[in-house]
Amino acid sequence: MSAEVKICGLTDADTVDAALEAGADYLGLVFFAQSPRAIEPDAAAEILQFADDVIKVGLFVDADDAALDRVLSTVRLDLLQFHGNESPERIEQVRLDFGLPVMKVIPVSGAADLERAELFVPVADRLLFDAKPPKGSDLPGGNAVSFDWTILQGFKCRLPWMLAGGLTPANVAQAIRISGATAVDVSSGVESAPGTKDSDLIRAFIRAAKAS
Numbered sequence: 001m002s003a004e005v006k007i008c009g010l011t012d013a014d015t016v017d018a019a020l021e022a023g024a025d026y027l028g029l030v031f032f033a034q035s036p037r038a039i040e041p042d043a044a045a046e047i048l049q050f051a052d053d054v055i056k057v058g059l060f061v062d063a064d065d066a067a068l069d070r071v072l073s074t075v076r077l078d079l080l081q082f083h084g085n086e087s088p089e090r091i092e093q094v095r096l097d098f099g100l101p102v103m104k105v106i107p108v109s110g111a112a113d114l115e116r117a118e119l120f121v122p123v124a125d126r127l128l129f130d131a132k133p134p135k136g137s138d139l140p141g142g143n144a145v146s147f148d149w150t151i152l153q154g155f156k157c158r159l160p161w162m163l164a165g166g167l168t169p170a171n172v173a174q175a176i177r178i179s180g181a182t183a184v185d186v187s188s189g190v191e192s193a194p195g196t197k198d199s200d201l202i203r204a205f206i207r208a209a210k211a212s
């Protein structure tokens, strides 16, 4: 079975097209001002206007209701990704109030971190396991850092989950093989510079993930 692919941090129509043509299953837009991939709601709506048969994901970091409203009143999204310190209670509230499925990110550096996933099983629709940010990073994700994929071997998760963190066209097949992931998420690994997506790298990533 080929893995599902999410391309995250898209900021222009050309790389959206490249991702769609190559078979991306999810497109991610970052609504977090400190990110080099941050996009304003108007621009997001514009680059997604022809993106129909794909799951459109909004990435948020500890966003309050007003910030979510501001985006959701302008952009048609299918899934909300929460990449901050959101509690299970906050995830439950957002899911109910905004009526959209929610993917909660679990930062991982060792096997013990996987236990945190259980807290979100009753309130989230999906989980995403990403590497913890390195010391000194201003970003909770998008750091091109991997964790030890072997800790996911044999891990029984009661929600669908994705793997993220430092994935690239060169390592994604191995990451899938080792971790058992059925869905993968990439941002830095398909960029020519932070915040600049590269269509060739997007195509290579999707090809490698889908072939594995």
Ligand SMILES: O=C(O)c1ccccc1N[C@@H]1O[C@H](COP(=O)(O)O)[C@@H](O)[C@H]1O
Pocket (backbone or CB within 6 Å): 008, 009, 028, 030, 032, 035, 036, 037, 059, 061, 083, 128, 130, 139, 140, 141, 142, 143, 144, 145, 164, 165, 166, 167, 185, 186, 187, 188, 189
């Ligand atoms: O991409 C960002 O700038 C970002 C900012 C804040 C939180 C998360 C962010 N990105 C997400 O982090 C993971 C891993 O990214 P990478 O492939 O290692 O660069 C992924 O889910 C991105 O969507």
